[in-house]
Amino acid sequence: xxxxxLIPSSIGYYLAGFADGEGSFNVSFRPRGDYRIPWKVSxxxxxxxxxxxxxxxxxxxxxxxxxxxxxxxxxxxxxxxxNAIRENVIPFFDHFGFLSAKKQRDFAKxxxxxxxxxxxxxNDRDGIVRILEIRSDxxxxxxxxxxxxxxxxxxxxxxxxxxxxxxxxxx
Numbered sequence: 001x002x003x004x005x006l007i008p009s010s011i012g013y014y015l016a017g018f019a020d021g022e023g024s025f026n027v028s029f030r031p032r033g034d035y036r037i038p039w040k041v042s043x044x045x046x047x048x049x050x051x052x053x054x055x056x057x058x059x060x061x062x063x064x065x066x067x068x069x070x071x072x073x074x075x076x077x078x079x080x081x082x083n084a085i086r087e088n089v090i091p092f093f094d095h096f097g098f099l100s101a102k103k104q105r106d107f108a109k110x111x112x113x114x115x116x117x118x119x120x121x122x123n124d125r126d127g128i129v130r131i132l133e134i135r136s137d138x139x140x141x142x143x144x145x146x147x148x149x150x151x152x153x154x155x156x157x158x159x160x161x162x163x164x165x166x167x168x169x170x171x
Contacts, residue, residue, distance in 0.1 A: 002088045004095035007061050015058060016096035020103045023047045025110035027135050029146050031154070038154035041122040041131060043113055045089050046078035064088045086114055102140075109138050125155045 004012065024046050029039045045065075049055055052067065055077035059065050064084035069075050079089050090111055098104045112134055121127035132148045 002063050002091060004092045007092075007096075011057070011061060012092070012096040015054075015061060016093060016098060018054060019045075019047060019058075019093070020098045020100050022049065023103070024139060025106050026139065027110075027113050027131060029151050037123055039122075039128065039151060041117060041128070042080055043082060043085050043110065043117065044078055044080040045085065045110070046076060048074050048076045050074055062088050062092055082114065082117060086118060090114060106138050109134050125152070128152070128155070 024044075026044045026046070028042050028044065030042065032038055032040050047055060047058065050073055052069070052075040055067055055075050058077045059067055062079065062084075064081065065077055065079040067075060067077050079085055093107055098107060113131060116122065116127060116130060116134075122131060128151060132151060136148075
């Protein structure tokens, strides 16, 4: 069982400080093929850097996550397994914390999202609405692949998720 208290304080606070500046807590929506619920909702904690050494320390001390390298040489450390987020990532940051109010706020929202998803709230439209409300100001609104309108619209007509509006030429 993961125990953040066993991590040396100097390492834990260093990693928490690094994540305070460079880390990101995210919730993403991906279209699902079965259309019973049109979205797969996923949480992710990630950090990217050109130097893999610090990211390897996250992997070692959090005891979870994956590292990968993009073709441009940037390394990514990410944790997107809900159990690892609940059992490792959240306890780590609960223990070591953040100094910035922004990261504290985003982490609190991330924890709320993890709780909702753990309870299965993401499996219906009402739960998705709550998730979208929480997500709305995480990461300063951030860049979203799917707008709230697109996410909610897929519940009404999931087959039209990728449909394009009619153009005059197609009529």
